[in-house]
Amino acid sequence: MRLAPPRLAVPIALASLTSLYAGAQARAAEILPIGTTGAWTDITSASGLSADGSTVVGTATSTTGEIRPFLWKPTVGDIWIHNGQPTWIYSQGLAINANGTVATGVAYDGNYSRQWRWTQPSNLMQDLGNLCNCGTSDATGVSADGSIVMGYSAAPGFRATRWTSATGLVDLGFGTGGRIEAVTRAVTPDGTTIVGYGHVASIGLRGFVRYGDGTWVDLQPNIPGQGTVALAVGASPNLIAGYSGPEATRWESEVPMPLGILFGETSSVAAAIHASGDIVGGHSGPGLVPLSNNNAGWIWTQTRGMVRLTDFLSSQGVNLAGWSHLNGVSGFSQNGTAFAGNGVYNGKARGFLVRGLDPLCGPWIDIQPEDTTVCHLGQFSLSVQAFGPTFHQPTFQWERWNDSFWVPLQNIVYASGTSVSGANSPTLTMWNCASSDTPGAYRCVITAGCSNKATNTAIVSMIYSTPSLLNDGIAPAACSHGSATMHVNPFPPTNGPYTYQWQREHSPGSNTYTNLSNGTTIFWDGNSAGIGGVASGAHTASLTIAADTANGRQLSKAHQRGYRCIVTNACGSDVAAKLLTVHLVGDTNCDGTVNSFDIDPFVEWINAGNVAIAPASYLALNATQACWDQRSCWGDLNHDGFANNFDIDPFVNCILNAPPPGRPCP
Secondary structure (H helix, E strand, O other): OOOOOOOOOOOHHHHOHHHHHHHOOOOOOEEEEEOOOOOOOOEEEEEEEOOOOOOEEEEEEOOOOOEEEEEEEOOOEEEEOOOOOOOOOEEEEEEEOOOOOEEEEEEEOOOOEEEEEEEOOOOEEEEEEOOOOOOOEEEEEEOOOOOOEEEEEEOOOEEEEEEEOOOEEEEEEOOOOOEOOOEEEEEOOOOOOEEEEEEEOOOEEEEEEEOOOOOEEEOOOOOOOOOEEEEEEOOOOOEEEEEEOOEEEEEEOOEEEEEEOOOOOOOEEEEEEOOOOOOEEEEEOOOOOOOOOOOOEEEEEOOOEEEEHHHHHHHOOOOOOOEEEEEEEEEEOOOOOOEEEEEEEOOEEEEEEEEOOOOOOOOEEEEOOOOEEEEOOOOEEEEOEEEOOOOOOOEEEEEEEEOOEEEEOOOOEOOOOOEEEOOOOOEEEEEOOOOOOOOEEEEEEEEEOOEEEEOOOEEEEEEOOOOEEEOOOOOOEEEOOOEEEEEOEEEOHHHOOOEEEEEEEOOOOOOOEEEOOOEEOOOOOOOOOOEOEEEEOOOOOEEEEEEOHHHOOEOOHHHOOEEEEEEEEOOEEEEEEEEOEEEOOOOOOOOOOOOHHHHHHHHHHHHHOOOOOOOHHHHOOOOOHHHHOOHHHHOOOOOOOOOOHHHHHHHHHHHHOOOOOOOOOO
């Protein structure tokens, strides 16, 4: 037999790769409550999140009832926006630019509300005004660079507005086609396109989009006759979120797509959309503002569908201790790793920031590649199952670790003869694997949407020969009310991993074999009353066949047959066979049948006692020393673990009611 070459040692850098790779991952995902210190701790709400994920804008209510806007950064905490005018009674923060340096909102002076704009350098609110010095005027959106503020104002009657430092507050009107008002809710990052809603004569509530060229378009409903509302827009004016009738809706190029309603709820509202349109977030419950006690916040992607926030965050390992409700989402970061929203924390209404997620707008991995072993000059495959976010198919790039960096694989044939296929597919396959180009660490980098993600590291090891099975020399035997265990010993242990499949002879002496599975043997042992066993370890190095005593069943000669194990590694298989002997309770001469011919040997045993050497009078009855050695089995008629005088009466009863051939006494 050819001895296998020594297994290649895994380099230190490779052996520690998994831990190094794990240590390089981003921080664990977490949820951070907003506004838990100081006097302004009664209520906080998060209205939006900067595109870079650094800053939340919102509104806080103090324990004395004062209302004022704030910015919140995880590294800094609360940044209070200075109240712009002494006469302003309260103000609210509604929108924030891409890097968190410009915020907008609404303030109330006791008579009417006004739009404002805050910049970080000045730390002051700038009064943007009100078209008519009457009613309501809200600044609800700001461009990425902070230079354009979009909103709406009474004029009277709500009209869309735009503010720049050059033009001041400009009335954009409410469009044509019977629209009689325009409530602006969001603006694209470039500041050109707004979305919102208003009433249309003879139709009712209609969401709208006003494009940069001044064109107004009504957003059509999922079902004719429903009202529509637009609440959020992505980086492209063609990606809009809101609701139609009772259901959250995503419009792409003005075509509506219903997003669903959480199980157990009656309605849903989409309040936030990622810049790419791949993620939508919102709440269940009627109206623009989420309920504070229904725990029905959600996120949606095309492949995941609508998922309740609590379920999603729990699946990501986020600790939700203290959060009794998560009621909605109000904004996503550009890279998709963070989002803001609102809930109830330790009994108080709180805004929150979730950060450290795998990018929601990127791929996610459902099935990771697993470590494997390949035979020298053989082949192996590694597979991954991954999905892209909404409307994006993922791409794949397999890589192999090369001492200190990852090397992208190509579909080529190496000089060694090793051939690579599937380097850019979910399944990587390598043929004719040589030791110089194969063993090592592999991963797949999946790219989709806004980011990429690498799989766990899979280690590929190489072996050089099929298993060799050492015979332990043990002939397995079982008492009918006991058990027997058979072993195989593949050599060398380092030539694994090994897989095991035990088989049984289809019928005793047939030399044809059938795979065994764990569990009862009544499917193949005849299923006679009182007869049955239990098999265990059918896929391990040790198989046990035991009497099914829990159900009052014993082994019989039906279980006395050949058993073998097929042991397999990456290079091939070897087989080891065993013949199981079953000794029957009451069969004192070991001829396979309990009958009157067992009376005299039983008497000789009772007279001689448990001596080691069979008496001549016992052997003279066509019995053997080997049978005598099994007396603790065939003599234990009452199954108390001892063969003695207390077994005489059960033996007599058994002989008077002898079982069929091949079966033991009860």
